[in-house]
Amino acid sequence: xxxxxxxxxxxxxxxxxxxxxxxxxxxxxxxxxxxxxxxxxxxxxxxxxxxxxxxxxxxxxxxxxxxxxxxxxxxxxxxxxxxxxxxxxxxxxxxxxxxxxxxxxxxxxxxxxxxxxxxxxxxxxxxxxxxxxxxxxxxxxxxxxxxxxxxxxxxxxxxxxxxxxxxxxxxxxxxxxxxxxxxxxxxxxxxxxxxxxxxxxxxxxxxxxxxxxxxxxxxxxxxxxxxxxxxxxxxxxxxxxxxxxxxxxxxxxxxxxxxxxxxxxxxxxxxxxxxxxxxxxxxxxxxxxxxxxxxxxxxxxxxxxxxxxxxxxxxxxxxxxxxxxxxxxxxxxxxxxxxxxxxxxxxxxxxxxxxxxxxxxxxxxxxxxxxxxxxxxxxxxxxxxxxxxxxxxxxxxxxxxxxxxxxxxxxxxxxxxxxxxxxxxxxxxxxxxxxxxxxxxxxxxxxx
Amino acid sequence: xxxxxxxxxxxxxxxxxxxxxxxxxxxxxxxxxxxxxxxxxxxxxxxxxxxxxxxxxxxxxxxxxxxxxxxxxxxxxxxxxxxxxxxxxxxxxxxxxxxxxxxxxxxxxxxxxxxxxxxxxxxxxxxxxxxxxxxxxxxxxxxxxxxxxxxxxxxxxxxxxxxxxxxxxxxxxxxxxxxxxxxxxxxxxxxxxxxxxxxxxxxxxxxxxxxxxxxxxxxxxxxxxxxxxxxxxxxxxxxxxxxxxxxxxxxxxxxxxxxxxxxxxxxxxxxxxxxxxxxxxxxxxxxxxxxxxxxxxxxxxxxxxxxxxxxxxxxxxxxxxxxxxxxxxxxxxxxxxxxxxxxxxxxxxxxxxxxxxxxxxxxxxxxxxxxxxxxxxxxxxxxxxxxxxxxxxxxxxxxxxxxxxxxxxxxxxxxxxxxxxxxxxxxxxxxxxxxxxxxxxxxxxxxx
Numbered sequence: 001x002x003x004x005x006x007x008x009x010x011x012x013x014x015x016x017x018x019x020x021x022x023x024x025x026x027x028x029x030x031x032x033x034x035x036x037x038x039x040x041x042x043x044x045x046x047x048x049x050x051x052x053x054x055x056x057x058x059x060x061x062x063x064x065x066x067x068x069x070x071x072x073x074x075x076x077x078x079x080x081x082x083x084x085x086x087x088x089x090x091x092x093x094x095x096x097x098x099x100x101x102x103x104x105x106x107x108x109x110x111x112x113x114x115x116x117x118x119x120x121x122x123x124x125x126x127x128x129x130x131x132x133x134x135x136x137x138x139x140x141x142x143x144x145x146x147x148x149x150x151x152x153x154x155x156x157x158x159x160x161x162x163x164x165x166x167x168x169x170x171x172x173x174x175x176x177x178x179x180x181x182x183x184x185x186x187x188x189x190x191x192x193x194x195x196x197x198x199x200x201x202x203x204x205x206x207x208x209x210x211x212x213x214x215x216x217x218x219x220x221x222x223x224x225x226x227x228x229x230x231x232x233x234x235x236x237x238x239x240x241x242x243x244x245x246x247x248x249x250x251x252x253x254x255x256x257x258x259x260x261x262x263x264x265x266x267x268x269x270x271x272x273x274x275x276x277x278x279x280x281x282x283x284x285x286x287x288x289x290x291x292x293x294x295x296x297x298x299x300x301x302x303x304x305x306x307x308x309x310x311x312x313x314x315x316x317x318x319x320x321x322x323x324x325x326x327x328x329x330x331x332x333x334x335x336x337x338x339x340x341x342x343x344x345x346x347x348x349x350x351x352x353x354x355x356x357x358x359x360x361x362x363x364x365x366x367x368x369x370x371x372x373x374x375x376x377x378x379x380x381x382x383x384x385x386x387x388x389x390x391x392x393x394x395x396x397x398x399x400x401x402x403x404x405x406x407x408x409x410x411x412x413x414x415x416x417x418x419x420x421x422x423x424x425x426x427x428x429x430x431x432x433x434x435x436x437x438x439x440x441x442x443x444x445x446x447x448x
Numbered sequence: 449x450x451x452x453x454x455x456x457x458x459x460x461x462x463x464x465x466x467x468x469x470x471x472x473x474x475x476x477x478x479x480x481x482x483x484x485x486x487x488x489x490x491x492x493x494x495x496x497x498x499x500x501x502x503x504x505x506x507x508x509x510x511x512x513x514x515x516x517x518x519x520x521x522x523x524x525x526x527x528x529x530x531x532x533x534x535x536x537x538x539x540x541x542x543x544x545x546x547x548x549x550x551x552x553x554x555x556x557x558x559x560x561x562x563x564x565x566x567x568x569x570x571x572x573x574x575x576x577x578x579x580x581x582x583x584x585x586x587x588x589x590x591x592x593x594x595x596x597x598x599x600x601x602x603x604x605x606x607x608x609x610x611x612x613x614x615x616x617x618x619x620x621x622x623x624x625x626x627x628x629x630x631x632x633x634x635x636x637x638x639x640x641x642x643x644x645x646x647x648x649x650x651x652x653x654x655x656x657x658x659x660x661x662x663x664x665x666x667x668x669x670x671x672x673x674x675x676x677x678x679x680x681x682x683x684x685x686x687x688x689x690x691x692x693x694x695x696x697x698x699x700x701x702x703x704x705x706x707x708x709x710x711x712x713x714x715x716x717x718x719x720x721x722x723x724x725x726x727x728x729x730x731x732x733x734x735x736x737x738x739x740x741x742x743x744x745x746x747x748x749x750x751x752x753x754x755x756x757x758x759x760x761x762x763x764x765x766x767x768x769x770x771x772x773x774x775x776x777x778x779x780x781x782x783x784x785x786x787x788x789x790x791x792x793x794x795x796x797x798x799x800x801x802x803x804x805x806x807x808x809x810x811x812x813x814x815x816x817x818x819x820x821x822x823x824x825x826x827x828x829x830x831x832x833x834x835x836x837x838x839x840x841x842x843x844x845x846x847x848x849x850x851x852x853x854x855x856x857x858x859x860x861x862x863x864x865x866x867x868x869x870x871x872x873x874x875x876x877x878x879x880x881x882x883x884x885x886x887x888x889x890x891x892x893x894x895x896x
Contacts, residue, residue: 284762285758
């Protein structure tokens with residue numbers, strides 16, 4: 001790879017959607033999310049651009065934006081050749097900048113900022129190679145792919161050599177799996193029926209829509225009020241029956257014993273899993289909950305707020321979870337997710353990505369198809385939420401309850417110029433309209 | 449408590465000291481720190497003000513500043529009565545703001561931002577009560593103190609009731625311990641001799657100075673080059689002998705096996721502890737290292753980058769550490785540190801605060817004296833570094849190797865107006881002078 005594009009400039013946009021107005025995304029600890037993202041454009045000395053994003057719930061987006069800004073000097077001037085030849089090292093440099101790392105290390109706002117940049121680099125690389133990301137990753141030589149990863153702090157469970165062996169183990173049927181993805185896609189599950197703020201009628205309508213759209217797995221939000229959870233789960237089970245899979249999500253609401261007690265009280269609904277029963281940092285707490293719920297056949301899932309590969313490593317070591325819900329922008333982008341998927345495979349834990357938000361469905365479809373084709377070789381379910389896809393130039397397409405395989409080059413993370421214009425915060429017309437209506441003029445200053 | 453001050457305004461300052469110019473603070477993963485802080489002033493409708501800060505290494509300070517700004521609306525309008533009557537609840541509100549919490553939860557930049565505010569609230573409260581913070585805490589009714597704490601996610605190891613019992617257990621000799629603090633103070637240890645960037649001569653001079661200043665415990669930085677570590681530890685042991693205690697600090701440099709091997713190679717120096725051998729997130733990794741080094745008599749210490757009480761809880765549960773190095777601004781301020789010190793006492797783990805940086809010595813002296821008087825009843829060592837104290841109106845005073853007990857009201861976290869003026873980044877004269885010299889004009893924009 002020579003004469004590759006060189007990154008010459010970086011745009012950083014604060015883009016927010018006023019989803020709180022419809023209570024979309026309401027759960028036990030996030031009552032009013034405005035699904036938002038920091039959107040990064042890597043300009044090059046060619047026509048090619050790389051687009052990446054980090055997802056947030058609205059307030060705080062300005063912090064991620066400033067975090068991306070703080071990394072600018074480490075990004076400008078890199079060529080795609082630099083990146084593709086030694087991505088592991090470049091990733092490490094971004095993750096461990098000598099002064100910035102104090103704000104992590106490798107967790108929270110600064111790590112999410114890094115995700116937006118790293119995801120844009122992968123988009124650029126895929127576009128250069130004229131392949132959708134999932135296929136670029138799947139077809140890459142294991143040795144080259146492993147050079148993209150930073151094994152710092154995880155070599156006690158996974159070394160580069162082991163990773164190469166893992167990737168080579170499944171090559172035999174890889175071509176068949178690629179064809180399968182291109183033909184039938186990857187199974188999705190839907191969260192759209194069970195948000196906390198929804199009325200009974202709306203839930204029933206959503207369930208029926210989802211069934212006719214081919215979904216066989218559903219998820220509902222729980223954790224604020226036990227009586228209300230029972231009422232809502234009853235409605236959902238009435239609609240979807242007991243042959244379809246139903247999981248629930250507490251969004252970190254409970255302490256350990258409360259999680260166990262609450263889930264026992266929901267036993268009649270034959271729930272497949274409980275997602276985020278407690279603090280995402282509580283590795284040992286999840287292990288305790290898992291042990292207590294195993295006799296009931298209820299699995300434990302977590303991951304959308306799991307800060308980095310070191311936390312994931314321990315979730316596997318401590319046998320804390322049954323399902324690994326990787327996220328596309330929580331950690332330092334694609335590279336770190338690949339490491340986590342490799343560790344999951346080593347421990348035999350299925351990967352079921354978190355999605356929804358802004359652009360998460362678009363991105364995780366690439367990650368999970370790569371996992372299926374090149375790492376785990378096993379099909380699970382990948383979350384799907386029908387929100388905000390219209391803002392992407394290549395929105396994910398779900399048919400018969402399956403994500404169809406992306407065919408266009410890139411990471412499907414490019415947004416429409418009009419969307420970027422209209423929803424920029426706080427100066428875009430959609431926000432100016434709202435802010436002018438609102439008496440809370442101070443909000444205007446919030447994002448600046 | 450009625451007619452208490454009401455918070456009417458909040459100033460947020462980005463203050464940075466160019467410590468990288470002298471290699472002060474250089475270690476295996478932070479080659480060039482500029483010790484910095486975000487400094488918060490809570491103005492009230494009275495003459496009283498609360499001052500608090502969060503410490504950083506320079507770049508990234510602007511991110512913490514924006515994090516504090518994002519919490520402004522939750523702070524303005526609170527009265528000291530609101531705070532002192534229900535601090536646990538107010539703390540929870542700040543820690544779990546419905547949109548911002550996505551950037552944590554309760555970790556990294558947004559959590560450190562919160563620390564600056566919460567620390568300023570405690571400074572205000574102490575000044576109102578005309579007591580130094582350590583005495584305010586020590587003399588507070590256990591029931592009232594426990595109401596200041598947020599037990600979310602830790603009730604599996606500590607409930608409010610247990611916390612009250614723990615606090616009441618040691619009341620018998622409390623008055624004697626208060627007198628002891630006021631008479632002889634709390635033992636410190638020094639890190640000033642062993643930073644990585646120091647020359648041999650400078651190290652010897654620093655060791656001799658520290659011995660004549662009464663220190664009996666020392667710490668050196670290690671982890672970049674084994675040969676260099678051996679050379680430097682030999683110099684230090686030559687100077688301080690083998691009767692004085694010597695610990696080492698790797699600042700997260702190693703993977704698990706490397707940590708074990710490296711420390712075995714330093715066996716001859718009879719080291720008391722290894723601090724931060726690996727990722728601060730690796731609870732199970734620390735446990736593995738501790739088990740391997742126990743036969744050598746080397747203890748494991750960590751904490752300055754331990755993100756929150758949930759991580760601390762697990763360090764105790766998994767028997768990962770021998771020494772708990774709490775930090776004054778890493779977590780959500782005083783309240784969360786108290787919870788950690790209570791858990792440490794329950795598990796019988798000594799607390800030895802991390803200090804140095806900007807204002808950390810000033811603050812941790814209050815925390816550790818409170819721990820001794822009201823929680824653990826046991827003396828350990830508290831880190832001391834002789835940097836930047838001149839910028840505080842009531843700098844900590846170390847005599848005969850002991851922190852002397854603060855007597856002035858507050859948290860000792862108030863800085864001189866001239867320091868705040870001169871070192872504000874990037875517009876203060878000390879930075880303008882440097883930035884005008886530097887050709888890297890872009891740095892000017894970095895903090896804005």
